[in-house]
Amino acid sequence: MPTPLPAPSHDLSIGDLAAATGVSRDGLRFYETRGLIRARRRSNGYRAYPPEAVELVRYVRTAQQLGFTLAEISEGMTQVWQQPDIDAAITALLREKLVAIDARIASLQATRDALAARVGMPCPLASA
Template identity: 40%
Template structure:
């Protein structure tokens, strides 16, 4: 495989041209030197772009991806370091899943209490959102309103 233009490199790596430019600005890849009037991207650079994209797909941030790239380039690095980073990412994902499950439960509670009809003045979902100081997931949707007949 020979060097490619940015458009060819982007297509081969499965990203857009602007993604490559973004990676250059962020310091994830070096901007190639102009050769014959335009920049060319080596097969190794295209492989690096694919690596970055795949790391993003599985949830690594750009900073974390930079750390993985540094480990990858360090001949003294150990696979255990990469594994530790991946395990840390799994813990973060588990935390996000827990939070999303809490959000889902809160939404299910307010939706279940909603009669699904009537004017907005009787909307228990909007009322629950207005009563937010009690914290997420706490809804008094089934309680009678003060001063307003149901």
């Protein structure tokens, strides 16, 4: 009786993950060194990513587009996955980021106002 074939692997190669997410292979390797995604090594030494890595990389990219740093994403992911309600945990992170952005906008507006007040002064860098 022939030995049964092993179940086909659903893992993704780095090229497959790159194609599925639009992130370069170098970008994926960087995410891996930052601990944002994980791969196991196949017997040939190549990376093998689990299918859920596609959604995880998309999560990271979306968070980056929303202004989160990779450090914030890494820290936030650890917190989020430990919560019973992941959606509520992500919403809380988004609210915190929104508060930080609003504070930054207010600070930039104050700086802009101070600069605008000095335009046209005889010596713009003199104490106001």
